Amino acid sequence: MDTVLLQAIINGLLLGGVYAAYSAGFSLIFGVMGVVNLAHGELIMLGAFTSYWMFVYLNMDPYVTTPFAMVFLFVFGYLLQKYIINRVIEQPHIMSYILTFGIHLMVANLALKFWTHDFRSITTAYSGMNAAFWGLNVPLSRLITFCLALLIIAALWFFLARTETGRAIRATSMDKEVARLMGVNIREIYAITFGIGAAITGLAGASISPFVIIFPEMGLGYTIIAFCVVVLGGMGYMPGALWGGLILGVAQSLTATYLSAGISVAITFLILFFMLIFRPTGIVGKGLAA
Amino acid sequence: MKHDRSMKRFWVFFILASVAVSLFPLIVTSEYSVRIATIVLLWIGMAGCWNLMSGYTGYIDFGPVVYFGLGSYATAISMTKYGALFFPSVILAGVVAALMALPIGISTLRLKGAYFAIATFAFAETMKQVSLEFDRTFGVTFFEGSHGITLPLSGHSNEFFFYCVLAVTFVIVLLHYSIEHSKFGYGLKAIHEAEPAAEIAGVNTTGLKLRAYVTSAFFLGLLGGIEAYWITYITPTDVFNVQKTVQMVIMTLLGGMGTFLGPIVGASCLTLLSEYLGATFVEDYMILVGAIIIVIILIMPNGIVGTIKERKGIRFI
Numbered sequence: 029m030d031t032v033l034l035q036a037i038i039n040g041l042l043l044g045g046v047y048a049a050y051s052a053g054f055s056l057i058f059g060v061m062g063v064v065n066l067a068h069g070e071l072i073m074l075g076a077f078t079s080y081w082m083f084v085y086l087n088m089d090p091y092v093t094t095p096f097a098m099v100f101l102f103v104f105g106y107l108l109q110k111y112i113i114n115r116v117i118e119q120p121h122i123m124s125y126i127l128t129f130g131i132h133l134m135v136a137n138l139a140l141k142f143w144t145h146d147f148r149s150i151t152t153a154y155s156g157m158n159a160a161f162w163g164l165n166v167p168l169s170r171l172i173t174f175c176l177a178l179l180i181i182a183a184l185w186f187f188l189a190r191t192e193t194g195r196a197i198r199a200t201s202m203d204k205e206v207a208r209l210m211g212v213n214i215r216e217i218y219a220i221t222f223g224i225g226a227a228i229t230g231l232a233g234a235s236i237s238p239f240v241i242i243f244p245e246m247g248l249g250y251t252i253i254a255f256c257v258v259v260l261g262g263m264g265y266m267p268g269a270l271w272g273g274l275i276l277g278v279a280q281s282l283t284a285t286y287l288s289a290g291i292s293v294a295i296t297f298l299i300l301f302f303m304l305i306f307r308p309t310g311i312v313g314k315g316l317a318a
Numbered sequence: 319m320k321h322d323r324s325m326k327r328f329w330v331f332f333i334l335a336s337v338a339v340s341l342f343p344l345i346v347t348s349e350y351s352v353r354i355a356t357i358v359l360l361w362i363g364m365a366g367c368w369n370l371m372s373g374y375t376g377y378i379d380f381g382p383v384v385y386f387g388l389g390s391y392a393t394a395i396s397m398t399k400y401g402a403l404f405f406p407s408v409i410l411a412g413v414v415a416a417l418m419a420l421p422i423g424i425s426t427l428r429l430k431g432a433y434f435a436i437a438t439f440a441f442a443e444t445m446k447q448v449s450l451e452f453d454r455t456f457g458v459t460f461f462e463g464s465h466g467i468t469l470p471l472s473g474h475s476n477e478f479f480f481y482c483v484l485a486v487t488f489v490i491v492l493l494h495y496s497i498e499h500s501k502f503g504y505g506l507k508a509i510h511e512a513e514p515a516a517e518i519a520g521v522n523t524t525g526l527k528l529r530a531y532v533t534s535a536f537f538l539g540l541l542g543g544i545e546a547y548w549i550t551y552i553t554p555t556d557v558f559n560v561q562k563t564v565q566m567v568i569m570t571l572l573g574g575m576g577t578f579l580g581p582i583v584g585a586s587c588l589t590l591l592s593e594y595l596g597a598t599f600v601e602d603y604m605i606l607v608g609a610i611i612i613v614i615i616l617i618m619p620n621g622i623v624g625t626i627k628e629r630k631g632i633r634f635i
Contacts, residue, residue, distance in 0.1 A: 064432045115616055121431050122378050123615055126571060129564070130611030137604040248560075252443070255436055263432075291455050294447035300440040304433055305425045 035164055036285040037278060042167070044277025045174030050232035050250060051257035052181050052269040053225035059264025060201040060221045061117060063124040067132040068254050069247025071101055071226050073139065075233020076242045083150050083237075090150050090238045091172065097234035098227045105226025110219040117218060132247065139244035148242045169238040176235050180228050181270055187224075188266065197221050201264070256300045262310025272310065328495065340484060343477045352476045356483050356548075358589045363487035363541050364562070365569040365581035366494060367534040372567075373575040374497065374506035375527055377427070380435045381442030382566055385415040385535040387557035389542025391449060394467040394552055395460070408482075408543035415539025416532050423531040427524060439560075446558035466553030469546060479548040486540050493533070494578045506530055510576065568607060571614055574621030583622050 054068045078097040082088045108131070116123040157168040188194040199207040200217045208214050240246075257276055261268025279299065283292035303310070339359075343352050364386065372379045389411035396402040396410055426437045449461040461467075497503035505526045508516035517523050546552050565588070573584025588607075595603040618625040 058432070062432070064435070112612070112616070116619075119619070120376070122376065123619060125378065125432065125435060126567065126611060127615045129567075130608045130615065133564075133604055133608030133611065135608075137601050137608065141601045141605065255440075259436065288451060288455055291447070291451045294444055294451060297440045297444035297447065301437055301444060304429060304437040304440070308429065308433055 031162075031164060032285065036281045038164060038166060040278030040281030041274060042170040042174050042277070043281055044274035045177040046170065046232075046236055046273070047253055047257045047277055048270045048273030049173065049177035049180055049235065050229055051254040051261075051273060052184055052266060053227075053229035053232075054251075054254040055258045055261070055264055055266060055269050056184065056228075057222055057225040058258065059266070060197055061113075061124075061218055062121050063113065063117070063128065063222075064121070065225075066125060066128040066251060067135060067247075068229065069249065069251035070132055070135040070139075071105070071229040071247075072233035072236075072250045073136070073242075073244065073247045074104065075101055075230030076237040076240070076246070077139070077143065078230065079234035079237040080148055080150060080242050089152065090234060094176075094231050094234040097230040101230025101233075102223045102227035104230075106219050106223035108226075109222030110215070113222065114215050114218055117215075132251070136245055136247055143244050145245075146243065149240075150238050150242070152238055167239070173232075173235045173239075177232070177273075178270075180231060181266065184224075184228060185266055193217075193220060253296075256296055259300055259303050259308075260310060263308075265310060268310050325499075332495075336488060340481070343480050349476055352480055354589075354593055356476065356480045357593075358586055359480070359483045359487045360541060360545060361565065361569060361585035361589050362582050363483065363490050364538065365566045365573070365585045366487065366490040367538045367541075368566040369570045369575065369577075369581045370490070370493065370497065370537075371527075371530045371534040373570055373577070373580065374503065374510060375530060376510035376576075377527065378431075378435045378567075379438045379531075379534075380563055380567075381438035381440075382534065382538055383558055383560065383562040384438075384442035384445045385419060385538035386542035386545075386562060387442075387445065387449070387554070388415045388418055389539030390546035390552050390557040391461065391467075392539065393543035393546045394469050397469055397547070398467055404547055408540055408547075411543030412536045412539040415542070416536040419532045419535030420528070423528045423535075427527045427531060439563075442558060442560070442563065446554050449554040449558065461554070464553060464555070466551060466556070469550045469552070471550060479544065482544045482548075483541070486537060486544065490537050491578075491582070493537075494581075498578055502526065502529070507576070568611060570621075572610065572621055574623035574625070574627075577621070577623045577627070579623045580621055587622075 050072050053071070054065060057063055057065050057068075075097040078100055079090045079093040082093040082096060083090055112131070113124060113127060116127055152169075154168055159166040159168060159171065188198055196207070196212045196217050197220070199210065200212060200214055200221075204214055207217075253276070257269060257272040259272070260275055261270070261272030276296065276299070280292045280296060283295045339355075342355055346352065346355075364382075368379065368382050371377065371382070389408075392411040392414040393404075393407045396407045397404065402410070422438075422441055426434055426441070429437055450464055452461050453459055453463045497506065505516065505521045505523070508519070508521050509523050509527065513523055542557065546557070569584035569588050570581050571584065572587060573580030573582065591606075592603055595606065614621065620628060
């Protein structure tokens, strides 16, 4: 195989890992509550900004800041669900899309007001460093984030499968009425689920901060990618985020290499559109059907 | 018959209102007021189109802007590339939008809830990217990419566009009325309430949804065409802007989804608010819009018109 193709695939896989990292939370929130969280990108933005401000004022390494972003966003997500989204959770789902869209507008524009339009980036000692072999380049920070993504999804899977709270979350997503009868406090579980979803998203946002441009309006683009990833992998099916992310990453990287970067975005949406029509349960077929 | 009386009242009210609106440009003298009035009417029409489909059926379309954009492009391309006149171009815009809506509607309307919303959104974004990148990728000049297309200068006054938009919006509003009192409308509402039950009761749900979808696409195409000629310069990021979708949704929601007066009330309130705030405090306006959405959803999910209807039992029609 020629190096260009191989390099494109490597880039695609690394990109896909990043996609998977910030889409897992979206899938979790949808799977458990049926909420399509249109403010998802804002969680990433807040995570990235947490990392950025800690880097600027405390001179902390962006990867060291990830636990802080995680805690901050857990609290943010928990409160958001507990005091706002829970109030419409029993109503038709459309209410929750529009509500989260309102939250998206508010958070993004408040951030814009306080942090201005400036494009920011974090430059560390190791940014731009590559692991080079056989004429191929592997950017270091992307590799770290890729590994972190695998770790996030594994930890999330472990949490859902093996802990008491995880069991309650799974029970709620299967049948909330029966779960309620079994003594599960549904609203509390919803708040915790949103908190966890927000926390891993914030962690992902902080961990991509060394190599992306950080600005208040960055969120919407990430929300859209998360959509695509989660639909590809299967809505609500956690390991699906990994499949979806990797497939989308490779597809985008290949089209960007051989066609053009602009068309690769169009391809993303075409894939999304046709997946929804022909295979709404995702590539592996384990997602929730409509 | 109560129905007859309310119908008569409606027609009196409607004719008086339309006469008042159509006299507007003759009464005011400033060009600015005419422009604002045109913008308000344009948004009433667009929000109305969204309401026709999503408001009545409850299928949340997150990509209506695609038909507006297609209309703009159909008009711009037929006028600049083929030298067509304005009116045939605008009709063509509506037809192109409706023809496009047919296959898209057939494929996406089988999806439910979030899946329908995401699919329509994905389609709108696809069309935006295609019109941005088509020329560069295939080495042709058709959509003109991000340069956009400059339409021939119209030389028409603002009043001309005011009446064009008024005519289309007028038809959309009339359609709302006829929907509220037709089998078609009851069918749409039945889909909203309980689709499986409606299907069992013999309502051709897919057919009705498709009719509503294509109708709303046709009128959005017309409005897109008129706006393109009015503004005289279009780019993909402008005419396919997701912000337009958002405005349509929010205006309808603010006014009241699935009500006749909803889009009119919502579009008027928000356009005037954005004229007042948006020009000077863009961010404040967006924060406020976000806050309005949250408050509406939490406190009065039926919108202004729906809430008043519920509280006072007033019948507007």
